[in-house]
Structures are given as structure tokens and as C-alpha cells.
Amino acid sequence: xxxxxxxxxxxxxxxxxxxxxxxxxxxxxxxxxxxxxxxxxxxxxxxxxxxxxxxxxxxxxxxxxxxxxxxxxxxxxxxxxxxxxxxxxxxxxxxxxxxxxxxxxxxxxxxxxxxxxxxxxxxxxxxxxxxxxxxxxxxxxxxxxxxxxxxxxxxxxxxxxxxxxxxxxxxxxxxxxxxxxxxxxxxxxxxxxxxxxxxxxxxxxxxxxxxxxxxxxxxxxxxxxxxxxxxxxxxxxxxxxxxxxxxxxxxxxxxxxxxxxxxxxxxxxxxxxxxxxxxxxxxxxxxxxxxxxxxxxxxxxxxxxxxxxxxxxxxxxxxxxxxxxxxxxxxxxxxxxxxxxxxxxxxxxxxxxxxxxx
Numbered sequence: 275x276x277x278x279x280x281x282x283x284x285x286x287x288x289x290x291x292x293x294x295x296x297x298x299x300x301x302x303x304x305x306x307x308x309x310x311x312x313x314x315x316x317x318x319x320x321x322x323x324x325x326x327x328x329x330x331x332x333x334x335x336x337x338x339x340x341x342x343x344x345x346x347x348x349x350x351x352x353x354x355x356x357x358x359x360x361x362x363x364x365x366x367x368x369x370x371x372x373x374x375x376x377x378x379x380x381x382x383x384x385x386x387x388x389x390x391x392x393x394x395x396x397x398x399x400x401x402x403x404x405x406x407x408x409x410x411x412x413x414x415x416x417x418x419x420x421x422x423x424x425x426x427x428x429x430x431x432x433x434x435x436x437x438x439x440x441x442x443x444x445x446x447x448x449x450x451x452x453x454x455x456x457x458x459x460x461x462x463x464x465x466x467x468x469x470x471x472x473x474x475x476x477x478x479x480x481x482x483x484x485x486x487x488x489x490x491x492x493x494x495x496x497x498x499x500x501x502x503x504x505x506x507x508x509x510x511x512x513x514x515x516x517x518x519x520x521x522x523x524x525x526x527x528x529x530x531x532x533x534x535x536x537x538x539x540x541x542x543x544x545x546x547x548x549x550x551x552x553x554x555x556x557x558x559x560x561x562x563x564x565x566x567x568x569x570x571x572x573x574x575x576x577x578x579x580x581x582x583x584x585x586x587x588x589x590x591x592x593x594x595x596x597x598x599x600x601x602x603x604x605x606x607x608x609x610x611x612x613x614x615x616x617x618x619x620x621x622x623x624x625x626x627x628x629x630x631x632x
Contacts, residue, residue, distance in 0.1 A: 275610025289440040289450045294346035312466040323494045325483040332479035334625035337507040340458025341488030347434035356417035364489030382427030387415045438600035453602040458510045495574035499581035507578035513591035531605040534561030536591040542579035544586035554618045586629040
């Protein structure tokens with residue numbers, strides 16, 4: 275699938291707009307502005323989960339969902355010397371922090387800083403070298419005192435994000451921070467666009483949902499599932515490309531960027547719905563991979579599946595390299611194939627289908 279200039283511009287703007295957990299507002303506005311022409315209604319819940327609806331009066335409700343938030347840091351402690359120590363907001367990786375530029379979202383606007391780290395010349399023999407840990411990584415704003423930091427509008431509780439921006443690599447990959455999972459937001463918006471442009475009428479209400487707070491506990495999905503009360507939910511998120519160095523396939527499975535969407539097997543994934551997705555992939559010759567998750571998928575699939583007495587749910591994941599870093603990578607072909615697979619699955623769904631346990 276090729277993406278038009280408008281779609282790519284939306285993707286770039288959306289990814290470059292900070293959307294940390296609990297502060298997703300700006301990214302959600304970009305997403306809603308793009309989605310608006312392709313849906314009948316747009317709604318926002320009390321915590322910022324946004325969703326567009328096609329056929330809002332229909333009784334049978336189908337959700338396609340991604341999550342909107344990106345990992346970040348909080349200012350946790352400011353020393354008398356003006357250095358900042360942090361705590362996580364989501365699964366932020368302390369190993370990549372040293373020497374990274376950061377944006378602190380202060381009361382007076384964005385303040386630039388850097389995660390400092392002692393020079394290699396000062397760290398002693400390799401066996402005693404310090405390792406980045408939550409308690410020893412720190413941010414330097416170029417300030418000399420706590421008072422000077424606060425004069426910049428930076429206080430405990432301010433949000434910290436990385437400024438790394440979107441680009442294409444070797445004409446095959448999209449690269450950016452926070453492809454987990456705003457690439458999912460892009461893909462479900464593209465499904466809505468395809469339905470509109472190809473004039474496909476669905477026999478049910480379609481809810482295109484971009485949930486908040488997934489990175490800290492699936493909370494946005496949990497709330498919106500209770501609000502919408504869907505009959506079916508198809509979730510898209512990312513999963514690991516396990517072909518890069520230092521990943522154990524016996525533990526993490528065998529998935530690869532460029533080999534297609536990953537269809538998951540897990541207790542929360544409904545058998546009949548999953549088999550429908552597999553059948554559509556085979557029929558439409560969409561390449562796909564399979565993966566298994568023990569106990570929980572760790573995605574919003576679990577929240578939807580376990581809501582409202584049990585909602586038939588499935589997970590279609592996008593293979594991704596270097597998760598929770600600032601250089602997350604996904605295959606452009608895989609992005610297109612996930613969009614096609616969700617689109618084709620929706621065309622096969624109907625309220626008459628019996629998604630019973632088997």
C-alpha cells in the first residue's frame with residue numbers, strides 16, 4: 275500500500291507531537307482533525323480517549339483500537355545544585371538516557387536539557403564502570419541552583435519527553451520515537467479513510483478508538499470499553515522484531531519486520547474472531563505471522579476482552595525494532611498490510627455472526 279502526501283504529512287505531524295501518558299491532548303487533537311472527514315461523529319471521554327464513529331445509531335458495535343500515549347519521564351527531585359532526577363511515566367528505558375537531549379514541559383513552555391553522564395576518561399576500569407540506573411541518571415539544564423531551575427518554570431511533576439523526530443530509513447522503514455503505538459493510531463485512521471473513499475457501507479457501528487494511558491496499565495482502554503460496550507474489538511499494537519542481536523527467540527518468538535502483521539494467540543484472544551482474521555489474510559493473500567502470549571498480551575486487548583462480561587477480541591500486531599527507544603523502526607510494507615487486514619476483516623464481519631466460544 276502506498277500512502278498519499280496528506281497521510282504521510284499527518285503521520286509526521288502526529289509522531290512529532292509529544293503525547294506522553296496523561297498528557298495526550300496535543301497528539302489527540304492532531305489525530306481527531308485528520309479523522310474527522312472519515313467518520314460521522316467524534317467523541318472524547320473524561321481522560322482524553324478519542325474515538326470516531328461510523329453509523330453511531332447502530333446497535334451492534336465493533337471497535338478497532340490503538341493507544342495514543344508515549345513513554346516519558348517526570349521531574350521527581352531537583353538538587354540544590356540545579357540537577358534533576360526523574361521517575362518513569364510508562365516503561366522508559368534508563369539505558370538509553372545518557373547523552374540524550376530532552377524537552378521538559380514546564381509552566382513557561384518547553385525547556386531544553388540533557389541527560390548528563392561522566393566522561394569515559396573518568397569512569398575507571400571497565401569492571402567498575404557505572405551502569406545507567408534510575409537512581410543515577412540526571413538532567414542538566416545548565417542551571418546552577420534549584421531556584422534557577424524553578425525560574426525557568428520547571429518544577430516537580432513536569433513532564434519530560436525526547437524530541438527525536440520522524441524520518442524514513444532506506445525507503446523501507448518509518449523511524450521515530452513513540453511508534454509504539456501512535457503508528458497504531460495512524461493505521462486505524464487509514465482504515466476509516468479507506469472505508470470512506472471506497473464507499474463501503476458497514477452493517478454495524480464502527481468505533482475507531484485511540485485510547486490513553488496504555489503504557490501505565492491499559493487504563494484508557496478499560497474506561498472506554500465500559501463506555502462503548504462493544505460487541506467485538508480488534509486491537510492493534512506493536513510487537514518485537516526478534517531478528518536483531520541480543521534477543522532470544524525461544525523466549526520472545528520469531529517475528530520479523532517486513533514479513534507481515536502478527537496475529538496473536540492468547541487467552542484473551544477470541545478463537546472465532548482470530549480464525550476469521552487468519553482466513554481473511556489467506557484469502558486476500560496478505561502476508562502474516564503468528565505469535566503466542568502467555569497469560570496476558572500486555573496490550574489493550576486484555577482490557578477489552580475482560581470488560582462487560584467478556585467481549586470477543588483479537589490482536590493484530592505490527593513488528594517493531596528497538597521498542598521503547600527513540601529509534602523505533604517499522605516496515606512500511608507491514609504498516610500497509612496491517613491496514614489492509616483490518617479493513618478486509620471489517621468487510622467480513624456482520625451482526626449475524628455467532629462469535630461463540632469453541
